[in-house]
Amino acid sequence: MKIAVIGLGLLGGSFALEFRALGYKIYGVEANEVHAAEALALGLVDEIVILEKITEMDVVLLAVPVDVLDDLVVTVLDLVTDNTLVFDVGSTKESVCNAVRNHSKRANFVAMHPIAGTEFSGPQAAFQGLFKGKVTIICEQKLSNKKLLDKLLKLLKPLEMRIEYMESSAKHDMHIAYVSHLSHVSSFMLGKTVLEIEKSEKSIFDMAGSGFESTVRLAKSSPKTWTPIFLQNKKHIINALDEYITNLENFKTLIKDEKSTEIHAVMQETNYIKTILDK
Amino acid sequence: MKIAVIGLGLLGGSFALEFRALGYKIYGVEANEVHAAEALALGLVDEIVILEKITEMDVVLLAVPVDVLDDLVVTVLDLVTDNTLVFDVGSTKESVCNAVRNHSKRANFVAMHPIAGTEFSGPQAAFQGLFKGKVTIICEQKLSNKKLLDKLLKLLKPLEMRIEYMESSAKHDMHIAYVSHLSHVSSFMLGKTVLEIEKSEKSIFDMAGSGFESTVRLAKSSPKTWTPIFLQNKKHIINALDEYITNLENFKTLIKDEKSTEIHAVMQETNYIKTILDK
Numbered sequence: 001m002k003i004a005v006i007g008l009g010l011l012g013g014s015f016a017l018e019f020r021a022l023g024y025k026i027y028g029v030e031a032n033e034v035h036a037a038e039a040l041a042l043g044l045v046d047e048i049v050i051l052e053k054i055t056e057m058d059v060v061l062l063a064v065p066v067d068v069l070d071d072l073v074v075t076v077l078d079l080v081t082d083n084t085l086v087f088d089v090g091s092t093k094e095s096v097c098n099a100v101r102n103h104s105k106r107a108n109f110v111a112m113h114p115i116a117g118t119e120f121s122g123p124q125a126a127f128q129g130l131f132k133g134k135v136t137i138i139c140e141q142k143l144s145n146k147k148l149l150d151k152l153l154k155l156l157k158p159l160e161m162r163i164e165y166m167e168s169s170a171k172h173d174m175h176i177a178y179v180s181h182l183s184h185v186s187s188f189m190l191g192k193t194v195l196e197i198e199k200s201e202k203s204i205f206d207m208a209g210s211g212f213e214s215t216v217r218l219a220k221s222s223p224k225t226w227t228p229i230f231l232q233n234k235k236h237i238i239n240a241l242d243e244y245i246t247n248l249e250n251f252k253t254l255i256k257d258e259k260s261t262e263i264h265a266v267m268q269e270t271n272y273i274k275t276i277l278d279k
Numbered sequence: 280m281k282i283a284v285i286g287l288g289l290l291g292g293s294f295a296l297e298f299r300a301l302g303y304k305i306y307g308v309e310a311n312e313v314h315a316a317e318a319l320a321l322g323l324v325d326e327i328v329i330l331e332k333i334t335e336m337d338v339v340l341l342a343v344p345v346d347v348l349d350d351l352v353v354t355v356l357d358l359v360t361d362n363t364l365v366f367d368v369g370s371t372k373e374s375v376c377n378a379v380r381n382h383s384k385r386a387n388f389v390a391m392h393p394i395a396g397t398e399f400s401g402p403q404a405a406f407q408g409l410f411k412g413k414v415t416i417i418c419e420q421k422l423s424n425k426k427l428l429d430k431l432l433k434l435l436k437p438l439e440m441r442i443e444y445m446e447s448s449a450k451h452d453m454h455i456a457y458v459s460h461l462s463h464v465s466s467f468m469l470g471k472t473v474l475e476i477e478k479s480e481k482s483i484f485d486m487a488g489s490g491f492e493s494t495v496r497l498a499k500s501s502p503k504t505w506t507p508i509f510l511q512n513k514k515h516i517i518n519a520l521d522e523y524i525t526n527l528e529n530f531k532t533l534i535k536d537e538k539s540t541e542i543h544a545v546m547q548e549t550n551y552i553k554t555i556l557d558k
Contacts, residue, residue: 115488135485164485178476179487183469183494189526190465191552192545196522197457198555205555206414206443208458209394213556215462217493220553223546230534230542241531243475245524247468252520255509263509266471267502273470274499276477276484277492 003059004029004049006072008039009225010117011089012063013126016044018159021128027053038123055079059155062088067228070099077105085148085155087112091176091225092232093139093169107145110152111169113137114161115180121222131159139169177236182244184218184226185237191219282338283308283328285351287318288504289396290368291342292405295323297438300407306332317402334358338434341367346507349378356384364427364434366391370455370504371511372418372448386424389431390448392416393440394459400501410438418448456515461523463497463505464516470498 005016006029016039020026028045030036036048054060060076062069069090076086077100087110090096097111116134118125136156141149153163166172194216198204230237254263284295285308295318299305307324309315315327333339339355341348348369355365356379366389369375376390395413397404415435420428432442445451473495477483509516533542 115486117488117490119490134488137486175480175483175486178473178480179483179491182472183491185527185530186465186469187490187494188546188549189523189530190462191549192526193461193519193523194457195549195551195555196526197519201454201457204454204458207394207416207454208556209396209413211396211398211466211497212458212462214493214496215466216552216556218490219546219549220556221546221550223543223550226546227539227543231537231539234534234537238531238535240472240476241527241534244468244472245527245531247471247475248464248520248524248527251464251468252517252524255513255520256517258510258513260506260510264502264506267467267498267500267505270467270470270474270498271500271502272474273495276474277487277495277499 001025001058002027002056003061004054004057005045005061005063006030006051006054006076007062007064008035008044008123008126009063009222010121010125010130011114012061013039013042013044013123014128014130015061015063015089017126017128018131019155020044020046022158027057029054035123042123042126044123044126051075052079054084055081057084059151060084060086062086062090065225065228066090066092066095066232069096073100073109074103077103077108080105080108082108084108085110085151087152089114091180091229093137093172095232097140097169106143108148110141110144110149111139112152113139113172113176119217119220121225131161134161135164136161137164137166137172139166139172141165142167173233174236177233177240181229181233181237182240184221185230185241186244187216187218188221191216280304280337281306281335282340283333283336284324284340284342285309285330285333285355286342287314287323287402287405288342288501289400289404289409290393291340292318292321292323292402293407293409294340294342294368296405296407297410298434299323299325301437306336308333314402321402321405323402323405330354331358333363334360336363338430339363339365341365341369344504344507345369345371345374345511348375352379352388353382356382356387359384359387361387363387364389364430366431368393370459370508372416372451374511376419376422376448385422387427389420389423389428390418391431392418392451392455398496398499400504410440413440414443415440416443416445416451418445418451420444421446452512453515456512456519460508460512460516461519463500464509464520465523466495466497467500470495
């Protein structure tokens with residue numbers, strides 16, 4: 001089976017590694033020449049090919065930033081054979097689903113979002129094991145050809161992901177705004193706030209503990225990946241941010257007014273997150 | 280050498296374990312009877328004693344919530360001998376330093392803040408190794424007796440902490456508001472925001488990845504520990520929160536107005552946090 005991976009960053013590169021280790025021949029398509037050379041040197045792919053080569057592939061995986069994805073998925077569906085499985089790994093799903101909705105080869109496409117990643121990016125960030133135990137969400141699965149969807153599930157099986165289905169891509173985008181995109185904004189702005197104070201208060205970072213590192217970890221993420229995600233999921237991210245800011249303002253007022261009982265109660269209720277995350 | 284540890288939670292318990300492993304005899308003082316029994320059963324201390332027993336001690340470590348600390352440190356200084364080292368491990372330093380400023384045994388006291396912890400609390404959360412490689416800040420060191428300060432440094436040496444001095448306890452509190460307390464508020468409010476949306480959108484947490492877990496980790500922290508910290512450090516936390524909320528609002532506007540270049544630039548600048556945290 002010949003698999004093309006378009007975009008050899010953290011996600012594309014890690015999928016390439018996994019599939020290659022399973023014995024499939026992996027063809028990389030990568031616009032960034034430095035990344036292409038790195039991917040080859042790191043053994044993520046067997047070969048670097050031009051996009052047009054995907055006419056010969058059995059599977060095409062799209063792992064590019066979401067602003068490039070919508071046009072690319074149409075081009076890819078135009079090129080591939082009737083039997084080729086095409087799937088993406090973008091963090092937003094409504095836009096890509098809309099882009100292919102009326103395509104004659106819509107059924108060849110599976111809209112997927114693996115909830116896996118690290119704060120690092122590029123081919124060098126790719127590693128085997130990234131997906132183990134992680135959730136991956138498949139949207140609008142009824143619009144995908146049953147046989148090709150089964151092919152994808154079979155391909156993913158050795159990676160030990162937990163497959164979930166979410167019929168509505170719009171609902172996916174709303175949910176993911178809260179449990180992923182909001183965390184990224186929050187982390188970036190926390191990093192920015194502390195970097196700003198650091199300009200006048202040198203060596204403040206000597207005091208940073210593991211708590212700070214944990215909340216600010218996502219602020220190391222790639223702007224190239226995340227700018228288009230924030231823009232595509234604008235509506236839901238703005239809603240989530242509004243609620244988050246309101247909660248921060250209310251908590252600030254409780255502190256200002258020294259409402260110790262209420263502060264304690266809010267934190268205790270939120271401790272419930274333990275039960276949810278540990279289950 | 281006889282060491283009393285007052286408060287056998289995460290920090291007190293972990294110090295007790297470390298010192299006990301070094302061969303010192305450890306006496307625990309703990310108001311919560313369940314915690315006292317646990318600490319004994321877990322081997323954190325050799326004995327549980329009443330507060331009045333500290334008259335016989337060489338070292339007294341105060342590891343209680345900061346709202347209890349200020350009165351307790353005065354009581355402790357009243358009781359101990361002229362040769363006893365007394366130190367605390369509270370997350371705020373100005374208030375405790377002010378509480379002892381005019382005490383006749385001020386020089387017996389060292390105001391310390393070990394920047395170490397986890398999201399867990401109570402005697403069961405204590406473990407050896409918590410402090411290794413971590414920074415600990417000593418404030419207003421000139422007001423401490425040189426010999427007793429040296430005694431503390433000698434005691435801490437095997438724990439392999441990085442000792443830093445910050446003459447001004449007020450400055451400590453301002454800095455720590457940014458690099459620790461703000462992270463806690465941010466994390467709690469993130470958890471709260473997502474718990475609220477979860478009420479109407481069931482199973483949203485199935486979509487949570489490691490990024491969310493990392494930013495929300497501190498929302499598991501103890502309200503009993505953190506409520507008094509937020510209140511004591513009110514002024515600086517409110518400033519930090521104001522700046523954080525302004526940054527969130529500005530970023531939201533950039534998303535709303537689809538200012539892709541600016542969004543990218545803000546994130547790229549904030550990526551600088553990598554360089555700082557990894558050094």
